[in-house]
Amino acid sequence: MHGLHPQKHSLRIPIPGRDDFKTSTRGWNDDAKRDERKQFQLLFYKKYFSEQYNVPEDNVDVEFVILKRKIWEESEFPQSRIQEFAPPSGKIKMKKALTAIDNFLNECFNIDGSYKDVSHSATPSKSCQWCPYNERKDLCNK
Numbered sequence: 001m002h003g004l005h006p007q008k009h010s011l012r013i014p015i016p017g018r019d020d021f022k023t024s025t026r027g028w029n030d031d032a033k034r035d036e037r038k039q040f041q042l043l044f045y046k047k048y049f050s051e052q053y054n055v056p057e058d059n060v061d062v063e064f065v066i067l068k069r070k071i072w073e074e075s076e077f078p079q080s081r082i083q084e085f086a087p088p089s090g091k092i093k094m095k096k097a098l099t100a101i102d103n104f105l106n107e108c109f110n111i112d113g114s115y116k117d118v119s120h121s122a123t124p125s126k127s128c129q130w131c132p133y134n135e136r137k138d139l140c141n142k
């Protein structure tokens with residue numbers, strides 16, 4: 001990126017998905033907003049944007065832009081197809097995200113980058129329905 005200065009920048013991340021945008025049927029509910037896996041993704045963007053462009057982390061604001069596929073047609077009030085959500089992204093949350101990624105790397109990879117040959121505990125959730133291993137009893141014992 002050209003011409004960045006160490007001042008306040010706002011970074012809006014369309015979540016990768018179909019047509020480069022993550023869509024949601026009717027937007028994110030509180031559970032989706034509290035999902036730390038989603039939040040951490042954005043915190044990593046913040047960290048690496050800061051490092052890559054030499055902008056202090058404190059000067060980088062991040063937020064999700066969620067595109068709704070459906071709106072309430074019968075609503076008495078104007079409806080927006082765009083929902084914006086800025087997750088917590090302060091120092092405590094950032095430390096938690098970095099600890100999570102460090103733990104992941106330590107659990108899964110050897111120092112040379114090869115995979116560790118270990119069994120990991122399954123952590124079933126609603127996301128299993130999208131997982132390519134959902135029907136693979138040989139790979140996931142959930």
Ligand code: SF4
Nearest residue numbers: 123124128131134140
């Ligand atoms: S199916 Fe198994 S591997 Fe996939 S998300 Fe669920 S628990 Fe994890």
